[in-house]
Amino acid sequence: MITGATAGIGEACAHVFAKNNYDLILTGRREGRLMSLTNELKETYKINVLPMVFDVRELSEVKNAIDSLDEKWKAIDILVNNAGLSVGLEPIQEGSFDDWNRMIDTNVKGLLHITRLVSPLMIARKSGHIINLGSIAGKETYANGNVYCATKHAVDSLNKAMRIDLLPHNIRVSAINPGAVETEFSLVRFKGDDERAKNVYKGFEPLTAADIADTIYYVASLPPHVNINDLTIMPTAQANTVYWNKN
Template identity: 80%
Template sequence: MRKIAMITGATSGIGEASANIFAKNGYHLIITGRREERLQKLAEQLKVDYKIDVLPLVFDVRKLEEVKAAVEVLNDDWKQIDVLLNNAGLSIGLEPIQQGGFEDWETMIDTNVKGLLYVTRLISPLMVQRKSGHIINLGSIAGKETYANGNVYCATKHAVDSLNKAMRIDLLPHNIKVTAINPGAVETEFSIVRFKGDVEKAKNVYKGFEPLTATDIADTIYYVASLPPHVNINDLTIMPTAQASAVYWNKVS
């Protein structure tokens, strides 16, 4: 039986790792991202390595008209989406509220909250129509706790946590699964983006302990997607062994 997964933010990190594990397990893929060259390269690699069909869609989740235009190109076969992974998200800046950047705030809110909503609003009716599907939302430990200087990023991930619960309730009558995956420290491009390209500063975040990898999270995402039809993981928090919470660590100096 043909299975299809749609993954947003697939050009790097957890999104790219998830694309590989779903492809390895026989899923055909709709992969999305803003960086066309990376997206096309990943699509070709997945086709060659796993002999699957891949549809790359270049758009910015923050822009509703772009999301609408991308979904409109889906033919009847590609509309049969079994898994939607709302992975696109980011953090920019790490300043106290009184020093925060307005543009940084707008980007985080538009990507992490509105982008997730736009994609979900356009894909979930396809699942409702079929009475089948699974929406997986990438949250964060920042959606469970609030830490110093995390203000707006934490607020957006708390919104994802709440939206995940709301989706679970609203989609319950339609037999659609909904899951939140909430990672702690994962070494991807996350900190490079947060520190606006300062690679050295980003590396320092992961000094003294072994962080999670993108593959760790992708494995978890695939696990929850592969459970029997009667089993739904509502909410899962996954941390490095050396991290107990957003602020408690066991780091080796």
């Protein structure tokens, strides 16, 4: 099960898991994109794909989606908590309440909604792996990143808590924390300002969605007795949120 599968890292994860013969539950808000991806994966990889259109922020929608799964689809081996976003880049005194709520509701509450409803299905089978998409922003804090950084610090903490709470049930839990990845991330952050979004990645080679998807698949494909608790992956040109090698 991959949340936020209609673009970026989520879409790349769908391809890499499909290529390795996994059946997929794909979730997203954009029905057109979700159905297009579903059809592409079915045709290319000859796997089963269940598309589910809902917003992870809305608990009732998440509940309805999970409750609608039949027994086959409830046997979720891997959950990739990918849905997330950043909106705005202003100092705290100028921040938008709407932007803040959107980030908190998606990055933190959305992850909790999905995890709370899927983890019991894994516990019942004493098997499963939850992979949470964090960020270098969950390890450090940078200027004007305030609330986005706070949400990713929350993901970092929740990942550790899940690892402890699910340990008795044989459930693996991992966090993947990327640095700069060129996806829709900056376009969403800057609310459709394409030029400003492109400038973020000028002068260096960022990570790609496929880089992160390959890393997630590697973590998921390790033997059952091996768990990657926490993995930070950066472009070679980025040491942290402050030090870059840009031309």
